[in-house]
Amino acid sequence: MLKVKHLLSSFIVMLSFFTPFSAVAAEYNQLVKEDSKIEFSGVQNRKTSFTGHFKEFDVEATFDSHNLEASQIDVVIELASVESGSEKRDTKLKKGNWFDIENSPRSYFKSSSIKSVSKGVYEITGDLKIKGITKPYSFKLEIRELVDLLHLSGNFTINRLDFDLGLGAWENPDWVKHEVDVEFYIAVKSRKK
Secondary structure, rough: OHHHHHHHHHHHHHHHOOOOOOOOOOOEEOOHHHHHHHEEEEEEOOOOEEEEOOEEEEEEEEEEEOOOOOEEEEEEEEEHEEEOOOOHHHHHHHOOOOOOOOOOEEEEEEEEEEEEEEEEEEEEEEEEEEEEEEEEEEEEEEEEEEEEEEEEEEEEEEEEHHHHHOOOOHHHOOOOOOEEEEEEEEEEEEEOO
């Protein structure tokens, strides 16, 4: 009996050497602005495509591919930094019928879950908030980890009317199509210890 106990305790000790310690999810909070973009594209007057972007935004992420439950990605966009290739359109986008930056200067995305789809590809679910209106969104994104750098890329489509973007006469899709495509590529560095 003593021999069995000794063997069992030896086995437990050996097992502990081969069992990996639980990894702590890395934190990323330093946006690499020159390597990051959040763009949107739409169609105006039924035929004119346009693309815009936001110059100012911030990203904070906690990520561990082996512990996705502890992972999270949060994005804050400064809506006043919008640029769409037309000064006239940018002025309208900042007004009450569109982003209403006077009352809602920022847009937010806060993830609630991240699930693996395939190697390096994940499905992220979270809340998107624009003009005080919050809607749940799920979409696929690619995540690459490089030493102290996290690369996030993907795209999704929103219906602008879900967020009261383009009220009044602008609600007519002949003026601006309801569907707006969003594409992003983000590089963010890990927090310095």
